Amino acid sequence: MPALTTTLYNTMTQRLEPVDTVEEGVVRLYVCGVTPQDRVHVGHARTFTTFDVLVRHLRASGHRVVFVRNVTDVDDKILLKSKERGEEPLAFSARMAELAKNDLRSCGCANPDHEPTVSGHIVEIIALVETLVAKGFAYVVDTAVGRDVYYDVKSFGAYGKLSHRKLDEAQAGARVAVVEQKRDPMDFALWKGCGESDWGWPSSFGKGRPGWHIECSAMAQKYLGNRLDIHGGAIDLIFPHHENEIAQSEAATGEPFSSHWVHGGFVTADQEKMSKSLGNFVTVEDVLSRNDAEAFRLFLLGTQYRGPLAFDVVKDDDGRVRFPSIDEAEKRADYFYTTLDLLEGLAAKEGAGDLPKHAMRTLFESTHPKVQEALDRDLNTPVVLALLGDHAKAMNELAGWLAKPKKAPCPEPQLLALAKLALTEWSACVVHVGLFQAAFPEYAARTRARRLGLRGLDEAAIEAKVQARAAAKTAKDFATADVLRGELVAAGIELTDSPEGTRWRVSP
RNA sequence: GGUGAGGUAGCCAAGUGGUUAGGCAACGGUUUGCAAAACCGUCAUACGAGGGUUCGAAUCCCUUCCUCACCUCCA
Secondary structure, eight states, X not given: OOOOOOEEEETTTTEXXXXXXXXXXXXXXXXXXXXXXXXXXXXXXXXXXXXXXXXXXXXXXXXXXXXXXXXXXXXXXXXXXXXXXXXXXXXXXXXXXXXXXXXXXXXXOOOOSBOOBSGGGHHHHHHHHHHHHHTTXXXXXXXXXXXXXXXXXXXXXXXXXXXXXXXXXXXXXXXXXXXXXXXXXXXXXXXXXXXXXXXXXXXXXXXXXXXXTHHHHHHHHHHHOSOEEEEEEEGGGIIXXXXXXXXXXXXXXXXXSEEEEEEEOOEEETTEEOXXXXXXXXXXXXXXXXXXXXXXXXXXXXXXXXXXXXXXXXXXXXXXXXOHHHHHHHHHHHHHHHHHHHXXXXXXXXXXXXXXXXXXXXXXXXXXXXXXXXXXXXXXXXXXXXXXXXXXXXXXXXXXXXXXXXXXXXXXXXXXXXXXXXXXXXXXHHTTTTOOOSOHHHHHHHHHHHHHHHHTOOXXXXXXXXXXXXXXXXXXXXXXXXHHHHHHHHTTEEEEEETTEEEEEEOO
């Protein structure tokens, strides 16, 4: 088992700290997942992609990771929305959860090891609430419809340690819902009683539903034990959600809940946080209808996970929506894929020799350690992209040498050895970040189809025009060839002539 | 009011006190029938402002201006 060298910013201590594990050789990670009430948006995608990179990086570095990402399928908003649609709440949330899973998979995020739901863990939740009441950290309150259980924040001395706020200060400007029977305005519901005909589950407190927060404490404990190594989510969860989880879990077990707290920054649109409540969100479905998943991931990883990420939306004159920054990333994805395809084709040739002593070899050999180092330093993905860029640049130079061996600094067998090295090292790097999961032919086919569709172009018609231009070119009728090329370029088709013939692709 | 995160060249974005981050755009060059792609170069002695510490500060300290977020549901 290799040494764990990853450091991450810890919200609790407000410092960069090495990841440490309770049990040698296993990283236990819990990430707060979605409340399936609507489609997954770019903000969600960013957060879950961040943790997907963390998991992939740890695993690629030789560590075992147990990754839990929950689904909060019991929630007041779900009840409300399902009512509007005349659907059973759990049927509605199950349907939305399935869409969310698919959206995240489409973003290249690997499935977690466990994806527990609230509805599947009511028993554990009730038991935890009962423990908290028994230990004196929670109290029961009678209401008009049933019995609520509240967490008594004053009973937990460390309350506020994650968000670094003191109870009295937080209260000063707080806009918390006033419930008469609460002992403290900051007390929060563990269990919310409901009427017999309402959506809920029986418990020793009567029929009701779990409050927000308690489900994560219960499910984390069930799948990962009392002590987690890393708990993650976006920064808006620091307070109250994660603060409350700590209060519940630590009060119940008497053990520290999680060693590391990792929080991702927001995606903003027009300088504002993208969120459901503001209604300024763009769904993953929207993004992937316009751009490729690889481009989207490249865009997301272009900024370190803790900083804000601006998401631009532009409306063309014809009313078509575009995402300029993702279009830019898609051009970059094209570059990487084209480079890889080119070198793979050239490297397939037999006759590789020994590796030469050349600066390019040093570069190819240094990329992977540097990628490892960059990710170890708080998941510095922008640096990883820069490293991949340097690697790709060298691959292109090498491809040039293979195409014209006379201009190369070393003989062909050595060039072939370099090419194989470059490709092996590349593969070793990209598994850390989950980029370029699709093979080139798949990427090329799906981006071509999508771009043709978006531009309203017909593939056969373009192919015919490309052939017509090639024929004119062969006949040295460059005037005709250039007119045809002009028309194609105007339509968004890029042509690449080579000794092997002409290739074309649609611009992103 | 309390608590955080930021302000880096036209735009995006790294930066671990001390030799080039990187990308996009633009403009040159190599290459090409001409292009495109690719590669090389220029833009780039940039770090919100003002002080201070230091041989040396984007980085550490102080003051100040601006932006965003959390303190209500949020990834």
